[in-house]
Each structure stands twice: as C-alpha cells, then as structure tokens.
Amino acid sequence: MEEYVAKDVMNPHYVKAKEVHTLRYVSQKIIDANASEAIVFNEKNKPKGIITLRDITRAVAKGHSPRESIRHLMTKHLITVEENTPLKEVLRVMAKNNISRVPVINNKGDVIGIIGEKHLLKIIPGVMDILEELAEMNTVEPVPEEEERLYEGYCDVCENYSEELRLVNGKFICPECLEEHMEG
Numbered sequence: 001m002e003e004y005v006a007k008d009v010m011n012p013h014y015v016k017a018k019e020v021h022t023l024r025y026v027s028q029k030i031i032d033a034n035a036s037e038a039i040v041f042n043e044k045n046k047p048k049g050i051i052t053l054r055d056i057t058r059a060v061a062k063g064h065s066p067r068e069s070i071r072h073l074m075t076k077h078l079i080t081v082e083e084n085t086p087l088k089e090v091l092r093v094m095a096k097n098n099i100s101r102v103p104v105i106n107n108k109g110d111v112i113g114i115i116g117e118k119h120l121l122k123i124i125p126g127v128m129d130i131l132e133e134l135a136e137m138n139t140v141e142p143v144p145e146e147e148e149r150l151y152e153g154y155c156d157v158c159e160n161y162s163e164e165l166r167l168v169n170g171k172f173i174c175p176e177c178l179e180e181h182m183e184g
Helices: 022-034 052-062 088-094 117-122 124-137 175-183
Strands: 016-018 037-041 045-053 101-105 111-116 151-154 161-170 171-173
Touching: 016 045, 022 037, 022 052, 037 052, 037 111, 037 161, 045 101, 045 175, 088 101, 111 117, 151 171
Parallel strands: 016 037
Antiparallel strands: 037 045, 101 111, 151 161, 161 171
C-alpha cells in the first residue's frame, strides 16, 4: 500500500508576502488568489511567518490601519513540514500545534507548497478506496450459527467420542443421540 507524503497533497501555488507589505495589500493578494493565507518572507527571501485572513480580520477589528505593515501581526513561529513527511505525521503536527495549514519545504528549506484542511479533504476518496481494499483483504468467513458448527469431543448424552458434535441447548450431542433426541 502506497503511503501519502506531504508533496502528494500540497498545493504548490501559495501566496507570498513580505514583512513590509501592508494589511490591505496582503489581504487583496490572498483574496485574488482565492486562498486563506500568505507565507511571509524576509528581505533575504527566507520564510519568516504566516498571516491568515482570520489574522487580518482580527487586526482590522482591533483598529489596526489597513496601511500598517504585517510584520507585527503575522504568526512569527512558522511551523513547516518537509516534502517527504508521511501524511499521518503532517496531521499530527497540525493537530499538536492547533493549526489548519502548514507550509511544505524541500531539503534546502525553501517553501514549495502548502497543505491546508481543504487539501486534506481532497484525498479522502483515495483513503476510502484504500480502506475498502484493506477490508476486503481482511475479510473473515462468517462464523456459522451455533447449531451448524461441528465440534470434536465426547457426547454429553452417550459419552462416546465424535468428530461431529453439535451444540444444542448448551450440550454437545453426537449425530446418533441428536437423531434420537429429535425423534423423541
């Protein structure tokens, strides 16, 4: 079974912003890209943080000017995952840090994409297919009803050994005694 990794589900298209950009400029870039966030880079083009539409909404609600720089409003502790991180680990990172999106980096530390909740939803049909395959591989034949199952041992009625005992009302009965029991 193939395991999904971060690069399999990430969106390689993400919004870039610089620390000096204004709230208005960044919010317009995010909206134009139909995204929910922008990854913020410093002047050396290194990722420094992330700002979401929710962060921008809060900033405006608190009275920050749309002309204000995002430098002090972005989340500065940028949590990332590497491109070959197994998806279950990506989910653990997101859950542990209570984040709904995480940038994906390559082995040089460059941002190459982003994974958000909506990207994870897109793989659910594939996961369901895998679960169905696993269920089919692990299918166990149904256990026959108690009356149909045969047991090996001594008959509780005649005490003779039989390989064809049936469990009837809590007693193991051989075919001969069962026949007599049914006739009587």
